[in-house]
Amino acid sequence: MDKRFDEKLKKDLVKDAGPLPESYKERVAVLLENLPHNQMEHKKKFKFRYAAVLAVFLLMASGARAAVNMYQEYLSSMSREDKKDLNERTQKMADNSDHFSRELSNNERDKIERLRDKYENDGLFAKEKILETDKKSEVKAGKLTFCYENSTFYIPDEELTDEEILEIIDFWERRDYAVKEENRGTQVSDKGQKISQKEAVRIAKETLRKVYGLDVDSVESSIEFDLAELSEKESMPSYFIYLSKDAWDYDTCTEVDSENGTVNQVSISHKTKEECVSGIKANEGKYEEYAGQIYNILSAIGEKDDDVEEICLIYKYRKDGTLSRGNVKYLVKLKDGSGYVFLYSANTELVYNFYKVYHYADTLRQENRKEKRQKQNGILEKRLTIQ
Template structure:
């Protein structure tokens, strides 16, 4: 790099440091899970137009704050801008057609792979170290290519080589996520869902109720929080069109995201974005004592959400690791029947904290269970 280029880069870095930013988690696995969770969970099992509307909104925020100086001004940005419209459309279509609520790996990454991926991500951004090839797209598991990283869009699953992955393999995964994020943030406007009209008076009322709901449920003060929002439509299981609005309340210390029905004001989901995602990804030993302990906190959260102290736990859902002795990712959803549907409190089992609240109609809940056969379900008496 010439001295002139170095001066230009230094000026860009100085400018960007003054802009509002959101640091990424240091662990790349945490970053991946956080972005997919934030984008897909919010529209889980909804119609595709709402899925894309929120996904694009989330990715736009990520693109502005999370890709780093060189990603915004140098190596990565140049690489992303060289993508063709066909490539970007492919990523868009994969998200639109996938029925999975998040990405999965066919096996867990080793500690060595996690450490190397974190280092390679830094080199990817700051040194322009890119993969020679790309992740192989396949239609099903029977089509996977030996000793290559393959991706099945329909299930959002990465099939990984059985042995330790090479740097090239890891770089292909990193490149896949950056390319997908960029594609969704820069998709042709004609392919993006139409944003419904909402009067300011109604939006302000919903915003006030959303803020009050978060404060009541999580016992926080958001008086100084800045607020942004995204609007989208979907058809429910009865083919009724519903307009939803997603608010994000953010201060220097905290962030909460919430989605409501525009017409009824009903809360559909809330996300505590302040949780240590790295901790939440740690597997936790399965035990009845642990389930009972965390259920008390989950119940308190749900009672404050629905403002009814008579709720009781119906079941808890979780995924086991390969050993069958630990809760994968340390997360479980405590489910409560509230009369017109199910409220599920997603709990970080290690820290006994609520990460998210989701409301499902009975049909949506059944569909979710059918689409995720890997889930275990423990019922309370």
């Protein structure tokens, strides 16, 4: 393919890839790791958090352009009536969580992870749509159904088939897309654009150079402006800068506050390796030693060592001593009550995501709640305080 046409196709696909309400991979990770087998949190009131991170990472990954095209075409094929109906039914729901009528087995959770990858990367979609109903009284026993009255997936007693799991994944995606499309005109404003896009790109490049040692000369870039979600009532205007280069092992997304230039989040995606791989033996000593690198990253983004009150290292593992999802979390508490969350991949041996939190105490409380729930699912947790 002509290189110039190939580059134009990339840029056009990035431009056409609409922002998603919430990172799809993050939502699946929440389902598989952080919540009970029968419950999944979701944001049903539409607010931007990440701007097409999934779509752009799929696009820039080797050989993934066709998958992105299929993915976008599939969602774009939803009729105006379907999008309106799905959005209205979602907004009327009283519960902010999705639930399952029974606990999911470990095999079913593994299937969700595996089929989610095929849905994203191979365009493997469900053959049928999940049955939807507004009232519990309309649910038929043994038939996979989503009920809006109590935000519950009613699933058969027997193991879910691949098709049934794909129908659940498909429902999540269509719901997100419908809510995004129906609320597109009310969410984004340029009032918060106090720094220029050129300056935001410069900040992103400098951050990647300092944190990951990347050569940022002659990089390919694209930028979007959206609202980053802080809480149910508070959002922050941000630039999302996507930088890539053939010589890099990673594709990147950096979130920069468009009012003051603060780096709120950095995500990198390895082109050939998965960040979250289960079955890796936990290595506590190595994770403790890596805390020194966390200090280096903080320094690179302008935080002072003296402002760090403590670092809490958290890793989750199974009884066989292997990491449940192949990642390690570092919670950084700053003296002003804010903090950062760093996610380290045991497979790529690198921090693949870090982001600012403005209320560290809330973040820690959430982790405490997760720990209690995970024990019920056979997932153990080790915490170490580092200073």
